[in-house]
Structures are given as structure tokens and as C-alpha cells.
């Protein structure tokens with residue numbers, strides 16, 4: 001077992017998996033673009049079906065011309081705390097691909113799975129670098145599709161806000177109580193030998 005952050009795993013793992021977490025209190029400082037690009041660089045090295053690399057990260061840094069528009073891509077709950085983040089990212093995946101040796105675009109069977117792996121790498125690199133990446137399902141899909149003029153073969157997977165950990169007293173009381181490193185289901189509930197036991 002491994003203990004860090006303050007979480008304890010059942011089996012020994014690298015601390016980075018326990019150290020990554022999703023706070024909502026951010027300092028609101030600017031993030032250098034070169035720093036942000038290191039997070040996408042980590043995501044770039046994720047594995048994908050046929051190495052098709054279907055992930056796309058469309059981003060805005062705070063204090064840039066894109067910031068307010070991207071903040072409007074979050075639902076009102078997430079805007080409440082996300083406004084103090086340093087970057088907002090919309091994660092897309094390309095839903096079609098041409099298999100090696102072909103030119104015809106066909107449905108990509110694992111575009112979401114692959115994009116999920118890449119986001120995981122991004123989040124771990126952010127955490128290793130002293131930042132935090134917080135995934136967001138609460139985003140405005142129709143608005144994003146329209147304003148980013150997304151072609152039909154690009155799926156909107158999720159949003160991500162990135163920031164430096166701030167003081168939790170900056171959050172409303174209800175969110176202060178949720179500003180904790182969450183536990184996990186037991187390993188035996190998710191890793192099952194042989195067959196699913198619902």
C-alpha cells in the first residue's frame with residue numbers, strides 16, 4: 001500500500017496517482033503558455049487505437065481575448081469557481097479515422113476511450129508540475145459546438161479547468177466542505193477476475 005495526499009492505496013503505486021486531485025479553489029494567476037503546453041505534451045504521448053491520436057485540446061488562458069468566451073462554455077455552477085482558474089480547455093475527439101494504408105474515413109471505435117487516456121496524462125503532468133487539472137462534465141455542448149464551429153465528426157468529450165491551488169476560504173461554504181481529496185471504491189469492486197458480478 002502507498003499513502004500520500006492523504007490517501008492510501010490497497011496495493012503499492014507511484015505517489016503521483018494519489019497526489020492528483022480536483023480542487024475548486026484556485027489563485028487566479030496567469031499560466032505561462034509554455035507551462036500549459038507541457039500538459040498537452042504529456043497528453044500527446046497517450047496510446048490510441050492505430051495510433052490515430054483523436055484527441056484535440058482547444059484552450060483559452062485567462063487574461064487573453066479568448067477567456068470570457070471559454071468561461072461561457074461552462075455551466076453556471078462550474079463558472080462560479082472556474083472563473084478563478086488559469087486556463088479552460090475543451091477536450092474534443094475526432095470520431096472518424098483512416099486506417100493505416102487507407103484514405104477512407106471510417107467511424108473510430110475508441111475515440112472517447114483514447115481521448116480519456118490523453119486527459120489522464122494531462123492531469124497527471126499538471127499535478128506533477130504543481131498545478132491542478134479539474135475535469136468538467138458540466139459544459140454547454142450546443143454553445144461550444146456552434147461557437148467553435150465544430151465539424152460533425154468531432155465529439156465534445158469534456159471540459160478541463162487548470163489552475164494553481166488557492167485558499168479554500170475563497171469558496172462558498174458548501175464548496176469548502178467538498179474541497180477534500182476523495183476516496184475510491186474498493187479494488188475488488190472494479191477489478192474482477194473472470195466475469196462481471198453486478
Ligand SMILES: Cc1cc2nc3c(=O)[nH]c(=O)nc-3n(C[C@H](O)[C@H](O)[C@H](O)COP(=O)(O)O)c2cc1C
Nearest residue numbers: 020021022023078134135136137138139158181182
Ligand atoms: C469527465 C469528468 C467530469 C467532471 N465534471 C465535473 C463538473 O462538472 N463539476 C465539478 O465540480 N467536478 C467535475 N468533475 C470532478 C470529479 O467530481 C472528480 O474528479 C471526482 O470526484 C474524483 O475526485 P478527484 O479528481 O479529486 O480524485 C469531473 C471529473 C471528470 C473526470
